[in-house]
Amino acid sequence: HGEIFNLKVADAAAIVPADRGYVAAALAMGYLTPQPDGRFGPEGGVTRGEAATMLVRALTAK
Numbered sequence: 001h002g003e004i005f006n007l008k009v010a011d012a013a014a015i016v017p018a019d020r021g022y023v024a025a026a027l028a029m030g031y032l033t034p035q036p037d038g039r040f041g042p043e044g045g046v047t048r049g050e051a052a053t054m055l056v057r058a059l060t061a062k
Contacts, residue, residue, distance in 0.1 A: 009040040016042070031057045 005024045007015065015023055023040060026032040031054050035041055046054075 007040075009034050010038040011040055011042065014042050015040060026054075029061065031061070 005021055007020060007024050007027070009015075009027070012020070019042075023032070023042075027034070027040075032040075
């Protein structure tokens with residue numbers, strides 16, 4: 001299932017190589033979603049609301 005590790009975000013090269021697999025998996029599983037402009041935004045922070053959304057998505061995943 002190598003396709004799960006294909007990062008389909010515009011700024012994939014900006015993601016630290018060691019973290020790319022985790023980001024790709026979280027995107028593929030729906031825990032994370034790209035920004036409206038198609039970027040992941042690895043240089044930005046995460047708000048409490050975004051963290052809460054990720055947590056709920058992870059806890060309710062089937």
